[in-house]
Amino acid sequence: xxxxxxxxAGAVALASAALFGTSIFGAGAPxxxxxxxxxxxxxxxxNLETLDPIDWSGNILVDxxxxxxxxxxxNQQNQIVPEIAxxxxxxxxxxxxxxxxxxxxxxxxxxPVTAEDFYYAxxxxxxxxxxxxxxxxxVTNNILNAYAYHAGAVPASKVGLxxxxxxxxxxxxxxxxxxxxxxxxxxxxxxxxxxxxxxxSDWYMPQYFVGDGPYVVSSFTPNGELVLTRNKYYHGTVGxxxxxxxxxxxxxxxxxxxxxxxxxxxIGTGSDYTYAxxxxxxxxxxxxxxxxxxxGWDKSVDPSPLDxxxxxxAIAMAIDRxxxxxxxxxxxxxxxxxxxxxxxxxxxxxxxxxxxxxxxxRKLLAEAGYPDGKGIPTLQLYTQTSSNSPLSVLMGxxxxxxxxxxxxxxxxxxxxxxxxxxxxxxxxxEPGILPGYSLxxxxxxxxxxxxxxxxxxxxxxxxxxxxxxxxxxxxxxAELWNFYNYDPHxxxxxxxxxxxxxxxxYSSWKPLIAAAEKDIAYLNAWTKKQPLAYQKAVNPPGTVPxxxxxxxxxxxxxxxxxxAEKHAAWVSFWKWVGSYPNGGDSGASLGLNAQVYVDEHExxxxxxxxxxxAELTNTPSATEAAKLSxxxxxxxxxxxxxxxxxxxxxxxxxxxxxxxxxPNPWAWGNFYQFQYMNLK
Numbered sequence: 001x002x003x004x005x006x007x008x009a010g011a012v013a014l015a016s017a018a019l020f021g022t023s024i025f026g027a028g029a030p031x032x033x034x035x036x037x038x039x040x041x042x043x044x045x046x047n048l049e050t051l052d053p054i055d056w057s058g059n060i061l062v063d064x065x066x067x068x069x070x071x072x073x074x075n076q077q078n079q080i081v082p083e084i085a086x087x088x089x090x091x092x093x094x095x096x097x098x099x100x101x102x103x104x105x106x107x108x109x110x111x112p113v114t115a116e117d118f119y120y121a122x123x124x125x126x127x128x129x130x131x132x133x134x135x136x137x138x139v140t141n142n143i144l145n146a147y148a149y150h151a152g153a154v155p156a157s158k159v160g161l162x163x164x165x166x167x168x169x170x171x172x173x174x175x176x177x178x179x180x181x182x183x184x185x186x187x188x189x190x191x192x193x194x195x196x197x198x199x200x201s202d203w204y205m206p207q208y209f210v211g212d213g214p215y216v217v218s219s220f221t222p223n224g225e226l227v228l229t230r231n232k233y234y235h236g237t238v239g240x241x242x243x244x245x246x247x248x249x250x251x252x253x254x255x256x257x258x259x260x261x262x263x264x265x266x267i268g269t270g271s272d273y274t275y276a277x278x279x280x281x282x283x284x285x286x287x288x289x290x291x292x293x294x295x296g297w298d299k300s301v302d303p304s305p306l307d308x309x310x311x312x313x314a315i316a317m318a319i320d321r322x323x324x325x326x327x328x329x330x331x332x333x334x335x336x337x338x339x340x341x342x343x344x345x346x347x348x349x350x351x352x353x354x355x356x357x358x359x360x361x362r363k364l365l366a367e368a369g370y371p372d373g374k375g376i377p378t379l380q381l382y383t384q385t386s387s388n389s390p391l392s393v394l395m396g397x398x399x400x401x402x403x404x405x406x407x408x409x410x411x412x413x414x415x416x417x418x419x420x421x422x423x424x425x426x427x428x429x430e431p432g433i434l435p436g437y438s439l440x441x442x443x444x445x446x447x448x449x450x451x452x453x454x455x456x457x458x459x460x461x462x463x464x465x466x467x468x469x470x471x472x473x474x475x476x477x478a479e480l481w482n483f484y485n486y487d488p489h490x491x492x493x494x495x496x497x498x499x500x501x502x503x504x505x506y507s508s509w510k511p512l513i514a515a516a517e518k519d520i521a522y523l524n525a526w527t528k529k530q531p532l533a534y535q536k537a538v539n540p541p542g543t544v545p546x547x548x549x550x551x552x553x554x555x556x557x558x559x560x561x562x563x564a565e566k567h568a569a570w571v572s573f574w575k576w577v578g579s580y581p582n583g584g585d586s587g588a589s590l591g592l593n594a595q596v597y598v599d600e601h602e603x604x605x606x607x608x609x610x611x612x613x614a615e616l617t618n619t620p621s622a623t624e625a626a627k628l629s630x631x632x633x634x635x636x637x638x639x640x641x642x643x644x645x646x647x648x649x650x651x652x653x654x655x656x657x658x659x660x661x662x663p664n665p666w667a668w669g670n671f672y673q674f675q676y677m678n679l680k
Contacts, residue, residue, distance in 0.1 A: 037242035037679055039263050039658060042249040044670045047223050051204035053186040054125045056134035060186040061664055061672035062246070067213045067228065068189035069236060071099055071118065071169075072180050076676050077343065078665055080180050080447055083236060084113060084190075084212075088183075094176030094620030095541075099183075101167040106233040107192050108209075108216045115169040117190040119161060124196070125187060126159065128152040137445075138187025139179050144172045144541070175540050176618045178625060181448030214238040214675040224248065228674070239660050239678040257653050264661050266670060267651040270330025276653060283656060287663040288334055288341040289648040292454055293395065295319075296440035297641040298382060298424055299468040301475040304435030305376045310368035312640025316354040317361035318406035319399060325646050328398045329391050333646035339442065339454040339633040341647040345622070346452055349630035352637050352644070358406045365407055373408030380436030381411040384421050395645070396439050411436065428468045428588070429475065431483050437643075445667040449625035450616065453632045466590065469641060470603035477597070481579040481588035490578030490593060503570020504563045512570075512577050513554065519577070519592035520546045526599050530611065537614035546592075549576070605639050656680075 045058025053063040065073050071085035082088070086100045105113040125133040126146050140146050144160030160172030171179065182188060191203075192210040199208045209217040214234045219227035226246040230238075250256050253265035254272045267273050267284070276284050295315075297306070305311045321335045334341060338350035362372070370376050381400055384392035393415055400411040416424070416438075423430050424438040444451040467478020480487045486497055494511050495502040502508050523546065527535055553576060556569040579594040590598065598606075609632060616628040636642040650663035650670070657680040664672035 037240060038245065039241050039243070039677055039679070040245045040247065040261065041264050041661070041671060041674070042253060042262060042266075043226075043246055044664065044672055045668060046249065048220075048226055048246070049222050051209075051217065051220065051226075053121075053189040053191070054130070054133035056137045056187070058668075060137075061668055061670065062226070062228075062674070063186040063189055064184060065213065065673040066215050066244075066675055067209075067211045067217060068186070068191075069105070069213045069234075070183055070185075070189050071101070072183040073236075074184055074447070074673055076660070076662060076673075078447060078662075080184055083184075085183070088180060090176075090178075090620045092176075094178070094618070095173050097171045097173070097179055098164070099169045099171065101169070102235075103167055104235055105212060106235070107212050108231045108233055109192075110233055111192070111210075112166075113190060113212050114166040115163045116166065117193065118169055118188075119163050120193045120196075121189065121191045122161060123156060123159070124191070126150050134187050138185045139171065139182040140187065142173045142175070142177060142179060142182065144174045146174075174542075175537065176620055178449045178620045178622055180622075181446060181451075185446055215244060218243075236675075238675045241674075241677045241679055244674050244677070254653065263658050264652060264654045264671070267332075267653060270332065273330055273332060273651060280653070283653050285652050285654055285663075287650045287652075288343060288665060289650050289663070289669060290341070290344065290444040290454065290665045291648040291667075291669075292336065292339050292341075292442045293333065293645045293648070294339070294440055294442065295381075295399065295437040295643040295645065296425065297469065298380065298433050298436050298438045299429045299475075300380075300433045300435040301429055301467075301472070301479055302435050303472045304379070305368070305370060306379070306435055307472060308368045309640055310364045311370065311376070313354055314361040314364040314368070314407060315403060315409070316352075316637075316640055316643045317357050317364070318403055319643065319645070320356050320402060321645055323402075324395055324398050328394050329646065332391070332649055332651055334649050336644055336647050338637065339642075339644050340630075344452075344454075345447075345626045346454075346630040346633065349626060350633045350637070354637075354640075354643075361407060373410075376409050378410040378412050380414055380434040382414050382416045382421060382424055382433075382436070382438040384439070385415040385417065388418050388421075392439055399439075399645075429478060429482055440642075443667045447666070449619070449622060449629070452625060452629035453616075454629075466588075466594075466598045466602060466606065469605060469639075470601075474601050474603065477601075478588070481590060481594055482581050485580065486574075487579040487591075487594070490574075490591070493593075494574055494578060497571045497574050500564070500567055503557075503567045503573075506557060509554070509557055509570060509573070512573055513550070516550050516553075516577050516592055519596050520550065522596050523592065523599070531615070533618045534611050534614040536618050605635060605641075608635060 043058060044061035048058050051059050051063065051067065053068060064070065069083050071083060072080055073083040075081045084101055084105045086102050089098045101115055107113055122140050124130065125135055126140050126149055128150055135141055135146065135150060145154050145158045148154045149156060149159045162170040164170055190212060195203045195208055195210045204217065206217045206219055211231065214231055214236065215228035216231045218229045219225065228244040230242050253262065254267060256262045257265040267276055321337065325331065325333045325335045337352040340347040340350045365371065365373065381396050383396035386393050393413065396413040400413050403409045403411060425440040442454050444454050467475050480489055495508055527538060553573040557566060560566040560569045575589065576591055577593055578591045579588055581588045612628050612632050616625055619625050637644065652663060654661050658677060660676040660678045661671060662673040662676055664670055
């Protein structure tokens with residue numbers, strides 16, 4: 001917001017204040033009043049097209065906790081707590097969870113909420129007829145045979161979900177893990193079956209809506225206003241607000257707040273923050289957000305001084321985070337040197353050995369053979385563009401200037417289009433990337449153990465797209481997997497899948513068969529040497545042995561009738577043994593040959609990440625998950641491949657007579673969980 005606009009808005013508001021005898025610089029004349037118990041707040045996202053909890057869009061911030069209540073939910077500290085669940089009991093090492101429901105929970109029509117309602121909602125999401133539901137955004141992502149049922153490969157009876165009685169639900173997982181955080185997500189919310197059956201396309205509209213949350217839908221215009229009123233049958237914790245009016249998020253939220261047409265709004269710019277601090281500081285609130293800005297290794301395959309860990313350590317020690325947070329970021333971020341912040345589950349468990357120390361950084365640089373930065377070419381610093389993230393370029397420029405002053409290392413700040421920047425942040429190696437760093441962003445999508453490493457996409461990229469770190473030879477070998485239609489090394493060994501004549505004769509299958517047999521023997525022996533958690537992760541219940549897969553591929557030659565069919569079967573077999581790029585940020589598809597190469601040559605960081613990831617995936621213990629998540633973050637920090645800088649903050653205005661409005665710290669940001677609001 002420019003200052004001229006602020007003054008104009010202030011003039012209008014002052015004129016209104018003169019007419020009505022109020023002051024905009026105190027409590028003002030808020031929309032919310034203790035008498036009416038009505039609160040007006042902006043949308044928690046850009047739009048609200050639907051209220052169906054299986055749709056992963058802005059509605060999730062209204063669904064989970066406000067108009068629906070799940071087995072678990074979030075308290076006012078964003079911790080996972082039981083809601084409808086009386087208790088959740090894991091068994092079989094965390095593979096089976098039995099949920100016992102409270103008997104007093106009711107739908108807004110007075111009917112009891114039962115285990116059958118959750119079963120119906122989740123089976124509806126997993127159904128083969130549902131093509132758009134967000135199965136990955138809830139407990140269905142982990143239920144045994146969920147995706148097989150969704151694909152039509154198995155019947156409903158094979159899904160790991162069973163109603164024991166109206167108040168007892170049994171969930172069997174495809175791998176041991178703690179699911180309580182998943183049970184708090186919108187895709188895990190129950191729905192009222194008769195409501196959905198009678199009105200399948202618009203059951204959430206006010207004339208039909210039946211919910212089990214603290215509020216019900218009284219009025220809803222898709223992408224327009226949403227009015228919520230109290231559910232008289234609600235049994236959980238709720239504030240004293242009788243009506244919530246959610247309106248489309250205005251582009252002038254602070255001005256609308258000044259004009260008293262909103263009771264709360266997010267402050268999104270430095271100018272708005274400066275103005276608010278000057279005029280109504282008592283109405284400003286700040287909450288940490290699970291989004292970390294950090295310098296991430298850009299995964300260039302070219303050799304550079306950054307291959308020397310001492311150079312990376314020196315750079316990590318020469319960055320002063322305070323000036324980057326304020327004034328560069330206008331105080332809209334909080335300083336951190338780890339991938340955590342106060343209140344996050346791993347806070348206190350993560351540690352950074354590279355505290356700000358320019359003298360020590362210079363000494364490290366000299367030990368690495370680059371005294372005063374001599375011999376280090378200009379390095380790249382990829383940022384987002386100003387149009388996508390105004391603060392990204394400013395932070396990049398501030399970091400570059402600090403490193404120039406402290407270490408005499410030059411960085412070229414390179415604002416990068418959104419697609420490439422996303423690939424650098426969340427994908428593996430990219431062609432043409434020059435040695436340096438990317439100003440990356442990592443976040444937790446929700447409070448669940450597998451999200452706690454925070455920058456999970458970044459470390460997962462090192463697993464999915466092996467070759468992102470390590471020696472130059474290892475990274476350059478990974479180019480064969482990523483930058484060619486098919487790995488040229490495998491093409492040389494087995495033939496070219498683009499050649500329609502390959503695979504027609506059985507003789508062209510023999511090199512693949514021989515390689516597969518050798519690779520399988522190696523991989524099976526290697527896996528048996530690894531920790532049990534890793535073995536469980538790579539061989540979950542129902543896993544088909546590699547030897548069986550090989551027999552199936554061999555049999556496909558005999559079953560193919562035409563040359564074209566034999567070639568197609570051979571190509572499928574080739575892709576199982578050989579490697580090729582998937583495209584996008586999903587990494588390369590590594591065949592058996594490449595998996596053997598990785599096991600033999602991967603750096604220790606990548607190996608340990610694999611083991612820790614497997615252990616994290618397979619632990620139902622939240623305490624152990626926090627420790628493992630911290631180990632992952634600490635390994636990244638110590639390696640110098642990731643340099644945490646700051647965490648985002650949600651800065652917002654809230655009228656003095658309103659309390660309990662809850663900022664969402666997860667990937668969506670903004671407000672959520674409106675049930676805790678109170679009016680004085």
